[in-house]
Amino acid sequence: MSDSTASPPGRILPTIVFSQFAGTSLWFAGNAVLPELQQVLQLQETGLSLMTSAVQFGFIIGTLCFAFLSLADRVSPRLLFLICALSGALANALVLTVATSVTGVLLLRAITGFLLAGIYPVGMKIAASWYSGKLGKAIGYLVGALVLGTAFPHLLRGIGATLPWQTMLLTVSALAAVGGVLMYLLVPEGPFLSKGAKFDISNMFRVFKVPDFRAAALGYFGHMWELYTLWAFTPFILTYVLKDTPANLISIYSFMVIAAGAVGCIGGGYLSQYWGSGRVAFIQLLFSGLCCFLSVMVFNEPQLLLPFLIFWGVVVAGDSPQFSTLSAKTAPPHLVGTALTVVTSIGFTITIVSIQVTSFLLQILPPQHTFLWLAAGPVFGLLALRRLVVK
Incomplete structure (x- = not known):
């Protein structure tokens, strides 16, 4: 049996998954220590918002630069992952x-976000180089x-970790560094890794000429x-609807x-x-869009809120790996x-616009009606996706 059809060694997928989780934990390291940093820096709420957004903006700039230079296709993905994981760990510790x-x-949080552009999309490319036939499962x-990493700070606050x-920042840095080293040592170049592209400024635009892509x-x-x-607004929704619920329970529910x-x-x-x-x-995506519409009614029914949000949480993130696939x-x-890098960059830029618009709408509309407008995203996505479903 040829290398291209043989099953990957058993260590490959667990190593990629752990390394991806370890590397992307840098993304949310700031979330877990925000209260302490706010106290040390004597930040007001506006300053806190800036710090929360710094990684997001850094990631967008990083993905644009990586896509512009086609780094993920010109440099060995595992080497790029290692360099970015080690550099990100250092920036986080600094x-x-x-x-x-x-x-x-x-500045350091923005640099960390920039370096995550060499971890999150590149980790998906490494998976694609090993799991062509079962890529949806691997991603x-x-x-x-990544989703569990996003949620973890809420659990940490909910259980009152002290x-x-x-120590928390250094632990996350060490974890990211270990993930980068393991990816480099245990995951060789996959059999489906294509020959790298030459630098061409048009690469990041050329991919959009393919109708299916x-x-x-x-x-x-x-x-x-x-x-x-x-x-972003899950804690707000829970607090608004489940009035008088203790803060630690809101964190656990989130x-x-x-x-x-x-x-x-x-x-x-x-x-x-x-x-x-x-x-x-x-x-x-269809079910998550329906949840946007149903939120108008459910946000008036406290007893239904938590199971409804948990279901929404399942479907709102569950389609993400399939879109990457x-x-x-x-x-x-x-x-x-x-392709993965530029799409991720545009996608995260869209999230900032959506969050800011929602924040503005909450100032002029009651929450029960505010989240209905999110359905515009799923409706747009479903119309675009029909081409790939009817084939």
Whole structure:
């Protein structure tokens, strides 16, 4: 049996999943220590908002630069992952040395976000190089790990963990470094890794000329319009509807809602082997869009809120790995890394717009009516995705 058809060694998928989780934990390290940093830096709420957004903006700039230079297709993905994981770990740890400077902390968090552009999309390319036939399942595990990382700070606050914030930052840095080293040592170049592209400024635009890739990308953009806005405002929704609920329970409930997305990611990955990634993404995006419409009624029913949000949490994130799978499969083989990177960059830019618009609408509309508008994303995504479902 040839290398291209043989089953990958058993260590490959667990190593990729762990390394991806370890590397992307840098993304949310700031979330877990925000109260302490706010106290040390004497930040007001506006300053806190800036610090929370710094990683997001850094990631967007990083993905644009990586896509512009086609780095993910010109450099060995495992080497790029190692360099970015080690550099990101260092930038995260250096926050300890500038903890009295708002500017210094913001800059280091933005640098960390920039380096995550060489971890999150590149980890998906590494998976694509090993799991061509079962890519939906493999990326389902990868994004599931990322979702759990997103939810973890809420659990940490909910159970009242009291680790010193310095220890927490150093632990996350060590974890990211170990993940990068393990990826480099235990995951060789996959049999489906295409020959790298030469530098060409048009690479990041050329991928959108492929109709199937364009359909997958537009579907993903509609999904991102909804995803991070729901995650960002989950604690607000719970607090507003479940009045007088203790803060620690709100945090635990928030963890449950966001972490439920891992079930959708992994379960959708298995279903994609039978139904195909396009159909799984379409069904989950359809259900999450319906949740946007139903929120108008459910937000007036406290007893239904938590199970409703948990279901919404499953489907709102569950289609994400299938969109990445569709993007990887429909992109030109020699530009898979660039394609994943540029699509991710645009998707995260969309999340910032969506979050800011939602924040504005909450000032002029009651919450029961505010989240209805998120349905625009799923509706747009479903229309774009039809091309890949009817085939």
